[in-house]
Amino acid sequence: MSNRLTNSLIPVIATILGILVGTIIMLVTGYNPIIALSALWSGAFGESYYIGETIRQVTPLILAGLSVAFAFRTGLFNIGVEGQLIVGWLAAVWVGIAFDFPAIIHVPLAVIAAALAGALWGFIPGLLKAKFKVHEVIVTIMMNYIALHVTNHIIRNVLSEQSDRTESVAETATLRSDFLSGITDFSRLHWGIVIALIAVFLMWFILEKTTKGYELRSVGFNQHASQYAGMNVDRNIILSMVISGAFAGLAGAMEGLGTFGYAAIKGGFTGTGFDGIAVALLGAGGPIGIILAALLFGSLKQGALNMPLQSGVPNELVDIIIALIIFFVASSYLIRIFIDRLSKKGVK
Template sequence: MSSRLINIIIPIIAVFLGILVGTIIMIFSGYSPIEGYSALWNGIFGEIYYVGETIRQVTPYILAGLAVAFAFRTGLFNIGVEGQLIVGWLAAVWVGVSFELPKIIHLPLAILAAAVAGALWGFIPGLLKAKFKVHEVIVTIMMNYVALHVTNAIIRTYLSESSDRTENVAETASLASPFFESLTDYSRMHWGIFIAIVCAFIMWFFLEKTTKGYELRAVGFNQHASQYAGMNVGNNIILSMVISGAFAGLAGAMEGLGTFGYASIKGGFTGVGFDGIAVALLGGNAAIGVILAALLFGGLKIGALNMPLEAGVPNELVDIIIALIIFFVASSYMIRWFIERLRNKKGVK
């Protein structure tokens, strides 16, 4: 069995084990797993509205997962995707409410503003890592809180009249689509799903088919060897965090220009950036894997809303299943060890 096949099998086994243990927990909690998972399925595919909402939820998950995966692939651990998403959200909405431009200019400008804001928020931990060897995990975690409170202050002080939200973005800066509304029974699905898929292709092409992508991966694999080979390790670290932050900022644009159409004061984190870590892990840090993992997580999030209504199963049980899947993915070395043992036994026979 090739290592590539093993890398594909491990996330599948992790998902299966998570669902299996979740089934056991449901049984011991007095709920029917058949009814529970049937309600989950119906909450994803039962109506065209739910399908639209699932795709809407998947959109920022793909971009947040790409942000985390890109950093992983280049040897960095970007825990600041949540903060980069929030500043991207604010930047996109600010452009959306502050300018009157034709849609062909206004919408791309708002999306670009989100990418730039996220990139700038990623630049800071990248610079500190490259120049002063400050660990990016600490800096990105702290900058999540800075992003949350700074954006709240800006919304309250400058973008609203002492209220908890901005105006809706102009029609010319909105990702919402009457076509998708009519197609999905007025769900909040928007054009952002195509942007997310294009970004996944860009990440794959950049990392796998370009010289600079190879250089970034080489630096992530071994900084000392890369430096000995003449690569500028510091600049590559900064570039990696900037690109990762840009993906996260785009995820914020999907929420600000598509799902909600405004920015509001937040009492806490959105959770999308942190879920992006799980999406990247489950997707094996590969572009196509991130898309598939985002589909799973988006489906679980939306389908879970139907479980209390149809089967009486609390949402917390779905959170437990998601946590179990993450646990088994994070413990993939145990699954890999078990597969290797089975393979070695077959080889001996």
């Protein structure tokens, strides 16, 4: 069996194993897995409203997954997607509140502001990695907390008068759509899904079709060989983190301009940035894989909201299933051995 086919099968098998073990857990704890999974499906795709909400959930997950995957494809580990998302969210809302432009200018400006804010938050660990060899995992984790508390301070003391949230962004800056909301029974589906799909294409194009993308992948594969070949390793490390941060900032714009339309004090992390790590892992770092992985995680999260109501199963079981899927993806070495053995038996 070819290596590419094996790599494609691993996420599929990991997903099946995660759902299977989750089903066993439901049986052991006294729940009916058929009713629970039926409620899960119904809550994600049973009505047009749920379909709209599922796609809305998927949108920032795609961008967060792209952020993690882009850094990973270039040899870096961006664990700071959550913080980059938060500062992108705030930047988009600030532009959406502070300026009065026609929609054709206002929306792109707010989206670009979010990307730039995320890029800046990615630039700092990239610079420290390139110039001082400080490991990007440590820096990006710490910067998540800086982002959380700094944005909370700005919301409470700069963008509002001691309030827990800002005012809503101007109508000219929103990504919300009466058309999309109307065809999905007044869900919060917005035009951000189009931006997310464009970002998927951009990631593929940059990495696979440009000279700079080749350099970025080369540096990620072997820094010493790339430097010997005349590539500027430090510059490419910084650029990789900047682009990765920009994708994460866009994910924040989806929430600030689309789903919520404002920025609010956060008692903790949104979780979307961390879910992006799981999406990138399950999607094997590829654009199409990330879309499918985001669709899976988005539908699980949306469907989980219906499980306690329709089947009495606590929605925490979905979190267990997601964790199991990630566990099996992380155990891909064992799955690969299993596939290889089956392949060899088939040849015999």
